[in-house]
Amino acid sequence: MEVRDITLSYERSVVFEGLHLSIEAGKVTTLIGANGSGKSTLLKAFGRILMPSTGTVYLDGRPVREYATREVARRLAILPQKPLTPSATSVRDLVSRGRHPHQSLLKSWTSSDAEVIDAALAATGLSDLAARDVGSLSGGQLQRAWVALVLAQESPTILLDEPTTFLDLSHQLDLLELVRSINRERGATVVMVLHDLSLAGRYSDRLVAVGRGRVLADGTPWEVLTPEILRSAFDLDALVVPDPSSGTPLVVPAVRAETTSGFALLP
Ligand SMILES: Nc1ncnc2c1ncn2[C@@H]1O[C@H](COP(=O)(O)OP(=O)(O)OP(=O)(O)O)[C@@H](O)[C@H]1O
Numbered sequence: 190m191e192v193r194d195i196t197l198s199y200e201r202s203v204v205f206e207g208l209h210l211s212i213e214a215g216k217v218t219t220l221i222g223a224n225g226s227g228k229s230t231l232l233k234a235f236g237r238i239l240m241p242s243t244g245t246v247y248l249d250g251r252p253v254r255e256y257a258t259r260e261v262a263r264r265l266a267i268l269p270q271k272p273l274t275p276s277a278t279s280v281r282d283l284v285s286r287g288r289h290p291h292q293s294l295l296k297s298w299t300s301s302d303a304e305v306i307d308a309a310l311a312a313t314g315l316s317d318l319a320a321r322d323v324g325s326l327s328g329g330q331l332q333r334a335w336v337a338l339v340l341a342q343e344s345p346t347i348l349l350d351e352p353t354t355f356l357d358l359s360h361q362l363d364l365l366e367l368v369r370s371i372n373r374e375r376g377a378t379v380v381m382v383l384h385d386l387s388l389a390g391r392y393s394d395r396l397v398a399v400g401r402g403r404v405l406a407d408g409t410p411w412e413v414l415t416p417e418i419l420r421s422a423f424d425l426d427a428l429v430v431p432d433p434s435s436g437t438p439l440v441v442p443a444v445r446a447e448t449t450s451g452f453a454l455l456p
Contacts, residue, residue, distance in 0.1 A: 190235055190346065190378070195244030197230050204230045205402055208244070217372050217379040219393040221386060221413075223423050226400040228382040229270050229350050235380060236267035236348050248346070262290035266342040270350040270382075272335050274323055280334050281319040284309055287341030309340040312367055314360075328355035336364060340371070347371065349381035353388070361385070365392040390414050390438040398422045414438040 191211040197204045204227040212218050212235070220228040233239035234246055237253045246253045248264060256264070266287070275283065287309065288302045310316045313333040318326065323334060332355045339347060349368070353361040369392055371377045383389040389396060390410035398406040398413055400422045406413045419425045425442060432439040448454060 190249075190380070191247040192231075192234060192241070193245050193247065195234065195241035195246065197227070197234055197239060197241050203402070205399075208403065210397065210404060210407075212378065212380055213395065214378050215372070215376050216394040217369065217381070217392060218395045218397060219389045220380065220382045220397050220399060221384075221389055221422070222399040222405075226422075227402070228399060231399065232267070232348050232350050232380065232382055233269070236265060236269075237261055238267065238269070259290050259293075262342065262344070264344055265346040265348065266339040266344040267348040268335050268339050268350060268352055270354075274331065276324060278323050279319065280315055280321050280323055280326070280337075281306065281310065283323050283334050284315075284319075284337045284341050287338040287343075290342065290344075305343060306337075306341050309337040312340055313337040314363070329357065329360055332356060333360070333364070336367075340367075343375075345376070346378045347380075349379065351382050351384065353383065353385065361388065368392065386414060386419070386440040387432065387438065390440070391432065391435050410438050414440055 193209055195208050196206045197208070220231060222228050230239060234241055237246070240254065248256065248261070253261065284306050285302070288305065291302065292298065307316070310319050313336050315330070315333055315337055318330060323331060326334060332352070336352060339349070352368070353364055356364060365388060368379055368381070372379050393410060395408065396410055396413040397404055398418055405422050406418045414429050416427060416429060419427045419440065427443060428441040429438045430441060
């Protein structure tokens with residue numbers, strides 16, 4: 190995937206102008222950056238949820254706007270930051286929506302669709318909750334159900350906006366291990382947004398730091414998670430040391446004497 194010279198904006202604000210970025214196929218790329226820096230906006234452009242006002246987004250070498258919607262959904266799955274949860278729907282029904290792009294007038298539901306859904310439920314630890322209404326799930330269970338839908342879609346490209354939201358640390362690790370196994374075993378291209386920089390460093394081949402309307406840094410976790418770049422992207426003083434468990438960069442924020450991100454301390 191690639192964006193060439195794109196402008197991404199909302200009614201009153203331009204988030205990116207003249208942005209170029211290409212995503213390597215078969216790799217895990219994570220977008221990092223401060224709140225409001227444009228990570229979700231960029232992911233939405235890759236996922237054809239937001240059209241650029243200038244420039245072009247390419248998917249598999251073709252402008253993404255030229256594909257039929259069903260074709261995009263076969264090639265690319267996106268988990269937005271705040272997906273709209275349907276009412277009166279079981280977990281299994283929600284996950285089965287991932288198979289819709291694979292159905293057509295000529296090809297209806299088959300037993301292999303059911304197998305893919307079972308596998309997606311099992312991979313996200315939801316088999317026992319398959320019959321539950323999605324409205325009754327905890328935040329973390331619901332997040333896993335959305336991830337299961339993305340898995341069931343079996344697309345070669347997966348876009349995940351903060352997929353670890355609501356998950357406890359153990360489930361965060363499980364989810365990121367699952368993402369990495371889909372990347373390694375199915376060769377899927379993954380682009381995600383994560384706020385935990387150490388986990389981003391542990392589970393990504395490449396990090397792209399965005400801020401101030403541009404790409405601030407782009408490279409391997411060790412190239413991007415440096416104290417200088419963390420200061421520039423997050424206004425954060427931090428040490429970066431090798432994670433004793435994985436050898437990847439571990440970001441250790443320095444103790445703060447005062448707030449820097451617009452929060453005001455109570456008097
Ligand atoms: N629907 C919208 N309408 C108007 N402005 C928007 C809309 N969505 C996002 N923005 C603005 O665009 C900018 C980038 O937002 P975006 O959600 O892409 O940031 P982000 O890096 O994903 O942030 P966060 O880490 O807080 O999720 C912000 O200033 C935000 O207020």
